[in-house]
Amino acid sequence: MISPIDSQSQMLEMMTRLQQTASSERIAPASNSVGISEDFSAVIRNINQQQNIAADMMTAVDTGRSDDVIGAMVASQKAGLSFSMLLQVRNKVMSGIDDVMRMSL
Structure with a gap:
């Protein structure tokens, strides 16, 4: 199980890498051949993992195995x-698809 401390250190590491990338002179385009469906699948898996971590932390607090109420609430909110x-990204994509479908040729 991933603890909130681990995820915070991972976020700080990712932010540091993004700052280094942003400070470089030129940002190269992504060269991976992964499609958008794989990207969405990865995002959904990540969100599912966050939901599972939050549920595990809340269960631990409910059963008395943990006293980290604040950590459980933060994980739940996250x-x-x-x-x-x-859901907002999905709604925007669906709205864009609807707009394209309404276009006349």
């Missing part, structure tokens, strides 16, 4: 926010 963001 998972909820990630899911909400996923």
